[in-house]
Amino acid sequence: MDAVKEFVKQEGVIFLSYTIFLSQNLISEFTDLIEQEIEASNVSINDSINILTIFIELTQNILNYSKTKEFGSNDTKSEGLIIVGKSITNLPQYYYITSQNIVTAADKEKMLPKLEEVSRLDKNDLKKRYRELRKSGKSMHNKGAGIGFYEIAKRSNRIEFEFTKINEDKFYFQFTSFVNIKSTE
Amino acid sequence: MENLNIEATKYTPEIIFDKSGKLSIKGKSYPENTFEFYAPVMGWIKLYFLIDTLPKLHFSTDSLSKELTLDMEIIYFNSSSSKLFFDLFDVFEENKENFDITINWLYDEDNESAREAGEDFIEDFENLNIKLVPKQR
Numbered sequence: 001m002d003a004v005k006e007f008v009k010q011e012g013v014i015f016l017s018y019t020i021f022l023s024q025n026l027i028s029e030f031t032d033l034i035e036q037e038i039e040a041s042n043v044s045i046n047d048s049i050n051i052l053t054i055f056i057e058l059t060q061n062i063l064n065y066s067k068t069k070e071f072g073s074n075d076t077k078s079e080g081l082i083i084v085g086k087s088i089t090n091l092p093q094y095y096y097i098t099s100q101n102i103v104t105a106a107d108k109e110k111m112l113p114k115l116e117e118v119s120r121l122d123k124n125d126l127k128k129r130y131r132e133l134r135k136s137g138k139s140m141h142n143k144g145a146g147i148g149f150y151e152i153a154k155r156s157n158r159i160e161f162e163f164t165k166i167n168e169d170k171f172y173f174q175f176t177s178f179v180n181i182k183s184t185e
Numbered sequence: 186m187e188n189l190n191i192e193a194t195k196y197t198p199e200i201i202f203d204k205s206g207k208l209s210i211k212g213k214s215y216p217e218n219t220f221e222f223y224a225p226v227m228g229w230i231k232l233y234f235l236i237d238t239l240p241k242l243h244f245s246t247d248s249l250s251k252e253l254t255l256d257m258e259i260i261y262f263n264s265s266s267s268k269l270f271f272d273l274f275d276v277f278e279e280n281k282e283n284f285d286i287t288i289n290w291l292y293d294e295d296n297e298s299a300r301e302a303g304e305d306f307i308e309d310f311e312n313l314n315i316k317l318v319p320k321q322r
Contacts, residue, residue: 024217028195031215045322046297049261053298056215056263063217131305134271144219145268155298 015084022078027059034084041086043095047181050155051095054177055084057148058099064143065103065173092180094157100174108163108171111149114139115161118153126154152177186236186249189229197222198259202229206250211258219265227273234280251284253277258291258320259299267302274310287314294319 008016014037017030034055038048062080080101087094103111121129130150133139139146153159156177164172186204193199198212208230216222233249255277257270277286290306292299300317307315 024196027215032195045293045295049296049298053261053263056261060215060217060263127305131309134268135309137268140268144263144265147264147268151264151267 011083011085012087013083013085016082018081020079022059022063022080024060024063027056027063030059030082031056038095043181047095047179050179051084051097054097054152054155054179055082057152058082058097058175058177060144061148062099062101065101065107086181092182094178094180096176096178098174098176100172102166103163103171103173105169105171108173111173112163114146114149118149119159119161121153123154126150130154155179186232189225191225200226202226202233204233204249206253208253209256209258211256213260213262214266215261215263216266219263219269223269223273227276230273230276234276234284253284254287254289256289256291260293270306271309274306274313274315278310278313281312287316289316289318291318291320294321 004016007013015030015034019026031052035048035052038051043051059080059082062082063078078101080099082100083096083098085096085098087096117129118126130147133147133150134145137145157180158178159176160178161173161175164174166172188204189200189202191197191200193212196213196215198210198214200210202208210226233253236249259266259270262270274288277288280286288306290303292303300319303315303317307317
């Protein structure tokens with residue numbers, strides 16, 4: 001508990017949740033909480049919408065990717081860690097949203113080309129690519145449009161991601177989005 | 186044909202599709218399964234566009250308005266909702282010859298990304314009458 005407290009303080013955490021059973025209802029409760037916290041901090045409407053949208057995309061990713069039939073079993077638990085924090089000591093001030101969850105090797109193969117592409121493209125090309133994919137429906141899958149990482153990158157100033165091998169078939173996937181904020185004050 | 190009324194939840198918008206031609210989608214949109222959630226909406230609008238071409242036998246004979254106005258006021262939405270709105274506008278565009286369609290994209294005037302989303306739809310659907318309507322807070 002003390003260790004968590006210290007971490008929260010150090011990292012400017014405003015929200016931290018480790019869940020084994022993430023659900024749409026929880027995501028919506030979390031979103032409301034973060035919305036209230038951000039509103040109280042004089043963040044512009046535009047920045048706050050970006051932060052909330054990224055939070056929703058990342059948590060719904062955990063919900064979807066973790067549900068890929070938990071590696072052969074009928075288990076549908078959605079395990080993941082999600083952190084929202086802000087740095088006010090450096091300028092520009094920024095919020096960060098970090099998610100970590102376990103994905104299969106097959107999921108990693110699907111995600112990697114998209115992640116590499118969104119890291120490479122500048123804002124204009126990201127917007128173009130997002131609209132192309134939305135129009136063609138080429139990256140559609142059973143749970144969504146497959147353009148979530150493009151949505152996130154469009155709304156971020158910077159992103160970071162990492163896959164860490166657990167075993168032949170499982171990886172930890174960690175993703176962080178940074179959103180610089182313009183204070184309304 | 187019945188009106189379509191779907192109440193808002195914490196993560197889905199209020200949807201009112203009235204057969205008078207007044208349509209609106211208002212609120213937040215990030216359902217867990219977007220395409221499933223909006224299936225009745227897509228079904229309703231497709232039937233609306235089709236109904237005058239169907240035999241009258243099983244439907245009420247009151248004819249539907251050729252004039253449609255859709256007010257879209259989405260506070261925030263996930264990427265699959267963005268795809269869904271694209272598909273919805275696509276259905277409108279396919280029927281623009283036979284119907285007089287206006288889409289109002291309402292957004293908070295300080296919300297740049299909402300305005301941009303509206304501008305993107307205008308560019309993607311050059312043949313549709315999509316209007317940006319900034320709202321003061």
